[in-house]
Amino acid sequence: MxxxxxxxxxxxxxxxxxxxxxxxxxxxxxxxxxxxxxxxxxxxxxxxxxxxxxxxxxxxxxxxxxxxxxxxxxxxxxxxxxxxxxxxxxxxxxxxxQLPTIPAQKNGKRVALIGGGPASLTVARDLAPLGYEIDLYDDQKAGGGFMRSQIPSFRLPESVLNEEVNYILDMGITTHFNHHVKSLKSIVDKQYDAIFVGTGAPRGRDLSKLPGREEADDNIHIGIDWLANVAFEHTSKIGKKVLVLGGGNTAMDCCRTARRLGGEDVRVVVRSPQSEMKASHWEIEDTLHEDIPIFENHTPKEFVVDNGKLVGMHFEKVKAVYDEAGKRSLVPTGEDLVFMECDDVLMAIGQENAFPWIERDIGVDFGQWDMPIVDETTFQSTLKSVFFGGDAAFGPKNVITAVAHGHQAAISIDLYCQGESVNHRPAxxxxxxxxxxxxxxxxxxxxxxxxxxxxxxxxxxxxxxxxxxxxxxxxxxxxxxxxxxQRCLNCDVQTVFTDDKCIECDACADVCPTDCISFVGNGEEDDLRTRLSAPSHNLEQDLYVSDALKTGRVMVKDENVCLHCGLCAERCPTTAWDMQKFFYSVTKAGQSCAE
Amino acid sequence: MSYLRPNFRHPDLKTNEIGYTKADYEGGLSTLCAGCGHDSIGASILQACFELSIEPHRVAKLSGIGCSSKTPAYFLGASHGFNSVHGRMPSVATGANLANRDLIYLGVSGDGDTASIGMGQFAHVVRRNLNMVYVVMNNGCYGLTKGQDSATADKGSASKKGAPNPYEGIDLCEMAIQLGAGFVARSFSGDKQQLTPLIKAAMSHQGFALIDVVSPCVTFNNNAASTKSYDFVREHSEATGTFDFVPMKDEIITQYNAGDTEEVTLHDGSVVHLHKMSKELKLNDRSSAMHEIERYKSKGQILTGLLYLDPLTPDTHELLGTTDKALNSLTETQLCPGNAALQSINESFR
CATH class of the missing domain: 1.10.1060 (Fumarate Reductase Iron-sulfur Protein; Chain B, domain 2)
Incomplete structure (x- = not known):
C-alpha cells in the first residue's frame, strides 16, 4: 500500500x-x-x-x-x-x-426562511452574525418546527426548546409566525436575495384504502398531526384503549403520549418483526418501560366499526421471509385474523414531503417522487436563489441532519449573495x-x-x-x-508516526494492548490485513501505513480498536510515535476561503 | 498522568490449543527504558509460550540481577518466578530443577550477570547440562549502572561515552559449545521472526539450551561506534539460515532440498529444520560451529541463528542418576524408606 x-x-x-x-x-x-x-x-x-x-x-x-x-x-x-x-x-x-454579536450595520442582503425548524434556524444562526437581514415564516405560533410539534414535552421540556430557539431569534430575526406560506411565488416576488425552504416533511401517511377508514374517521388520527395538536393543546385526552400503528420513533412518541392522555390499554402494532423496527432501541426500551406492549408481525386489514363508531381493528399475522438478496417480504402465516379492541387509532406509518405551495412554473424543477431537484452539496435548487434543507431537501431524516444541511446551505447562500460560486466550498x-x-x-x-x-x-x-x-x-x-x-477513548488524540525516526525496536508493537501495530513487508491491503499481529476484519477502518523503514518493512497500524492510550508513544525511544490532538471543524458561512 | 496498561484487548484475539489468548501470558507493564531490546525478547518468549500452548503454571522463570533479570516480571505473569542473587541464577535453577524436573525452566540473564559475576556459575551449569533454556539478553554494557562496558562488549566497540573497549569480548556461544551445551543459538531482539522459533525449539530441547540474544541498550549503547546497536546488528548480522520449528504433534508437510536443509528431531519428537545459508556449517559438529562463528567474526559480522545442536546429550538428571519423578510427587515411604533400606545401602559400601 x-x-x-x-x-x-x-x-x-x-x-x-x-x-x-x-x-x-x-x-x-x-x-x-x-x-x-x-x-x-x-x-x-x-x-x-x-x-x-x-x-x-x-x-x-x-x-x-x-x-x-x-x-x-x-x-x-x-x-x-x-x-x-x-x-x-x-x-x-x-x-x-458568548453568543455572536449581531452587527448593527447590515450588509444589505435580505434572506427569507420558510419554515421555522432546525434547518432554517441554523441558516439564521450562521447568517445573522454576518449582517444579513432575515425574515422567518412559519405556520406555527412559535419557532422550532417539528422539534416543537412532534417531540413530546416529557422528552423535551418546552423551556429547553424555547431557550435554544430564542438564542437565534434574538439575533434580530424578523419572525412571521402563524403565517402559512401558500405560494413560493409570493415570497419570490418580495425580492429577497435568497430564499431557504426548510418546511420539513409535513404529511403523515394514511391508510385511506383500508375498509372502515372513512366511517371511523373521528377516532383515527394521523400521528404527527395528533402530536402537534397535543403540543399546541388542542387535544388533551384520548380513549382508554388505543392502538398505535407503526414502528418508528413517531409511533413511540404517540403511544407514550397516549398513556399520559388517558390511554390505559395502549398497544403498538407493527408489521415487521420487532427487531427490525425503525425506532431507536432506546426509545423502544422507554416504551416497554411504560407498560406498552409491542405486537410485531401484524398487518392492519380493517377498521371495525359498530354503529358508526370505531370498536377495533383486524390484523393479519405475517412472517418475515428473506430472498437471496436479503430483501424482506412479509408473508401471511394463514392464521385467523386477529381482532384488537380499541377506542382510538394513531397512525405513525411514515411521513412524506409535500410541496403544493410551490408553483411549478417559477423555475424550481421537480424530479422523482415529486421532490425538488436539490444539489447534495450546495443545497441549491434549479432556481438559483432558492435553497432547500432539512427534511424538505431529501425526505425525512432527523434534527442533526437538518442542522448539517442548514450550515451548508448558509455557506451557499452567503457565497451566492456575495456573487461567488456556490461550488467554491471552504476547506x-x-x-x-x-x-x-x-x-x-x-x-x-x-x-x-x-x-x-x-x-x-x-x-x-x-x-x-x-x-x-x-x-x-x-x-x-x-x-x-x-x-x-472518562469512558471516552479520546479518539481525536491521534497516534502520529514519523517513519524516519523509527529504529524498529518493536517497543510499540509489544506494548500495544490491542495489538494494533505490526511491522511487516508491504503488500496490497487485502494481503496486508492477513499478516498483521491481530485479526483485521473491519474493512471500514483504515490501515495507517508508513513509508518503507530501514529494514524495508513498513509500520502498519489497524485503526479499528486502537484505545488511544498512548502506550506506543510512551514506549517509543525516538518519539517516532507521538500523540497529537486533531481538531476538525466544519467551516461555516463567512469564515470561508480566506485566501 | 498515567502509565497503566488498559484492560481491554483485541476482541478477536486468537486462542491456542489450550484455549488461552496471548493476553493470558502477559506480565506487568515494563519499567525498562523505552525501546529496550529486552522488552522485545520478553514479547518473543510470550509468543513462543502461546504458540507452544504451554500452561503458564508449568514454567519457572529464574533470573539474577540487572536490567535483563527484571524482565521476567513483564511476561508470563501466571508462571513461577525466582529473582535470585547476582550471577547465581544457575544455582537456583539447578536446585529447582533437581526438586521438580517436570517444569520448564527458563533462565533469563544478562551479559554482566552471566559473563562477569556469574561466569563460574554459567560455566558449570553448562557442564552439568541442566535441562533449561538460558536466555542472555546481551547489550554489551551495564545499563543499570550507567552503561559501563561489559565483558561481552566487542574489542574496539564504544558506548555512548565514546572510549573504545580495550578488552577481548567473551563469546558466550563459543564457550557454551566448548563446555558441552546441546543447543546453542544466537539471535537479535529486533528479529522476532528468527527469535521466536528459536525459543520454541530451545524449550523443546532436553538439556541445556543457550540463546545469546543481542539486545541493544537504547540509552547507553545504541550509538554509531557500538557493535551492539540496532543499526550495526542489522547491517552486520548474517543468519546461519532460516529456521522452522515443527512441534511433535504437527505433521511435516514441507519438502526440503536435502543438501541445503538440515533436519534434527528433538527429544520430545518435534523437528527443527534449518535452511542453511552457509553450507560449511554442520549443526552437530562443534568444530564446524566454532569455526563458522570465528570466520564471520573475522569478517566483522555476527553469525546468528541456530549454531549447534545435539539433541542426545544426557542432562543433569541422567548424569546423576536421580529419581525420574518430581520430589513433590514422591510419598513419605518413598522419601524415607526406613532403617532396612539404610542398612542395605550401608552394607553396599562395606
Whole structure:
C-alpha cells in the first residue's frame, strides 16, 4: 500500500468515529473532555457552534455517533455521548455573553426562511452574525418546527426548546409566525436575495384504502398531526384503549403520549418483526418501560366499526421471509385474523414531503417522487436563489441532519449573495498538535476507564405518566457525568508516526494492548490485513501505513480498536510515535476561503 | 498522568490449543527504558509460550540481577518466578530443577550477570547440562549502572561515552559449545521472526539450551561506534539460515532440498529444520560451529541463528542418576524408606 497521507484532514477525521458519523461533525471527544473538567459552558458552546441545539439534541438526537463509537467495538456499549451533551446544557452558566454579536450595520442582503425548524434556524444562526437581514415564516405560533410539534414535552421540556430557539431569534430575526406560506411565488416576488425552504416533511401517511377508514374517521388520527395538536393543546385526552400503528420513533412518541392522555390499554402494532423496527432501541426500551406492549408481525386489514363508531381493528399475522438478496417480504402465516379492541387509532406509518405551495412554473424543477431537484452539496435548487434543507431537501431524516444541511446551505447562500460560486466550498479547519507534557504525562487522561456505560436515571414512572410535561429522563449528575465522560477513548488524540525516526525496536508493537501495530513487508491491503499481529476484519477502518523503514518493512497500524492510550508513544525511544490532538471543524458561512 | 496498561484487548484475539489468548501470558507493564531490546525478547518468549500452548503454571522463570533479570516480571505473569542473587541464577535453577524436573525452566540473564559475576556459575551449569533454556539478553554494557562496558562488549566497540573497549569480548556461544551445551543459538531482539522459533525449539530441547540474544541498550549503547546497536546488528548480522520449528504433534508437510536443509528431531519428537545459508556449517559438529562463528567474526559480522545442536546429550538428571519423578510427587515411604533400606545401602559400601 502507499503510505497514508495524514496531511489529508479526512484521514484522521475518520479515526474520530463519533465526529465522522455526526452529520454536523461535532467535535465529540473535545466536548466530552470539557465536561469531565466541569467546563460545561465551554462544552456547550463547542456544541452550539457545531449543532446549534445542544440541549434539544442532548435529549432527542438520533445519535448516529453512538453506534460508531470505538468503545462499542472493545466492549458492550458505546459512550453515552448524547446524554453527555445534555449534561453540558444542564450545567452551563449563562452563555449569552458568548453568543455572536449581531452587527448593527447590515450588509444589505435580505434572506427569507420558510419554515421555522432546525434547518432554517441554523441558516439564521450562521447568517445573522454576518449582517444579513432575515425574515422567518412559519405556520406555527412559535419557532422550532417539528422539534416543537412532534417531540413530546416529557422528552423535551418546552423551556429547553424555547431557550435554544430564542438564542437565534434574538439575533434580530424578523419572525412571521402563524403565517402559512401558500405560494413560493409570493415570497419570490418580495425580492429577497435568497430564499431557504426548510418546511420539513409535513404529511403523515394514511391508510385511506383500508375498509372502515372513512366511517371511523373521528377516532383515527394521523400521528404527527395528533402530536402537534397535543403540543399546541388542542387535544388533551384520548380513549382508554388505543392502538398505535407503526414502528418508528413517531409511533413511540404517540403511544407514550397516549398513556399520559388517558390511554390505559395502549398497544403498538407493527408489521415487521420487532427487531427490525425503525425506532431507536432506546426509545423502544422507554416504551416497554411504560407498560406498552409491542405486537410485531401484524398487518392492519380493517377498521371495525359498530354503529358508526370505531370498536377495533383486524390484523393479519405475517412472517418475515428473506430472498437471496436479503430483501424482506412479509408473508401471511394463514392464521385467523386477529381482532384488537380499541377506542382510538394513531397512525405513525411514515411521513412524506409535500410541496403544493410551490408553483411549478417559477423555475424550481421537480424530479422523482415529486421532490425538488436539490444539489447534495450546495443545497441549491434549479432556481438559483432558492435553497432547500432539512427534511424538505431529501425526505425525512432527523434534527442533526437538518442542522448539517442548514450550515451548508448558509455557506451557499452567503457565497451566492456575495456573487461567488456556490461550488467554491471552504476547506475544514484543522489543527494537529502534540499532547506531550513530560515523562508519562499527557494533556489528556490517557488511562482507559473500565466502567460500563452508566444508565441515565428516570423519574418515578407513576408520576411521569400522570403529567405529559414531566420530563422522564433526569439526566446525569456531576459525578455520573464525570465517570461516563472518562469512558471516552479520546479518539481525536491521534497516534502520529514519523517513519524516519523509527529504529524498529518493536517497543510499540509489544506494548500495544490491542495489538494494533505490526511491522511487516508491504503488500496490497487485502494481503496486508492477513499478516498483521491481530485479526483485521473491519474493512471500514483504515490501515495507517508508513513509508518503507530501514529494514524495508513498513509500520502498519489497524485503526479499528486502537484505545488511544498512548502506550506506543510512551514506549517509543525516538518519539517516532507521538500523540497529537486533531481538531476538525466544519467551516461555516463567512469564515470561508480566506485566501 | 498515567502509565497503566488498559484492560481491554483485541476482541478477536486468537486462542491456542489450550484455549488461552496471548493476553493470558502477559506480565506487568515494563519499567525498562523505552525501546529496550529486552522488552522485545520478553514479547518473543510470550509468543513462543502461546504458540507452544504451554500452561503458564508449568514454567519457572529464574533470573539474577540487572536490567535483563527484571524482565521476567513483564511476561508470563501466571508462571513461577525466582529473582535470585547476582550471577547465581544457575544455582537456583539447578536446585529447582533437581526438586521438580517436570517444569520448564527458563533462565533469563544478562551479559554482566552471566559473563562477569556469574561466569563460574554459567560455566558449570553448562557442564552439568541442566535441562533449561538460558536466555542472555546481551547489550554489551551495564545499563543499570550507567552503561559501563561489559565483558561481552566487542574489542574496539564504544558506548555512548565514546572510549573504545580495550578488552577481548567473551563469546558466550563459543564457550557454551566448548563446555558441552546441546543447543546453542544466537539471535537479535529486533528479529522476532528468527527469535521466536528459536525459543520454541530451545524449550523443546532436553538439556541445556543457550540463546545469546543481542539486545541493544537504547540509552547507553545504541550509538554509531557500538557493535551492539540496532543499526550495526542489522547491517552486520548474517543468519546461519532460516529456521522452522515443527512441534511433535504437527505433521511435516514441507519438502526440503536435502543438501541445503538440515533436519534434527528433538527429544520430545518435534523437528527443527534449518535452511542453511552457509553450507560449511554442520549443526552437530562443534568444530564446524566454532569455526563458522570465528570466520564471520573475522569478517566483522555476527553469525546468528541456530549454531549447534545435539539433541542426545544426557542432562543433569541422567548424569546423576536421580529419581525420574518430581520430589513433590514422591510419598513419605518413598522419601524415607526406613532403617532396612539404610542398612542395605550401608552394607553396599562395606
Amino acid at each position: 502507499k503510505p497514508t497521507d495524514i496531511n489529508n484532514p479526512e484521514y484522521f477525521h475518520k479515526v474520530v468515529d463519533c465526529q465522522y458519523a455526526c452529520p454536523a461533525h461535532t467535535p465529540v471527544p473535545q466536548y466530552i473532555r470539557l465536561i469531565a473538567e466541569q467546563r460545561y459552558s465551554e462544552a456547550y458552546m463547542l456544541n452550539w457552534e457545531s449543532n446549534v441545539f445542544p440541549g434539544v439534541l442532548g435529549r432527542t438526537c438520533d445519535r448516529p455517533c453512538e453506534p460508531a463509537c470505538r468503545r462499542g467495538r472493545v466492549e458492550e456499549d458505546p459512550v453515552a455521548i448524547c446524554r453527555l451533551k445534555r449534561v453540558a446544557a444542564d450545567f452551563k452558566d449563562d452563555i449569552h455573553s 475544514p479547519g484543522v489543527n494537529l498538535i502534540s499532547q506531550k507534557m513530560g515523562f508519562h504525562e499527557w494533556t489528556y487522561d490517557n488511562a482507559v476507564s473500565n466502567d460500563e456505560r452508566f444508565i441515565v436515571p428516570l423519574a418515578d414512572k407513576e408520576a411521569a405518566l400522570k403529567n405529559r410535561k414531566m420530563e422522564v429522563e433526569l439526566g446525569f449528575d456531576v459525578q455520573q457525568a464525570f465517570d461516563e465522560a
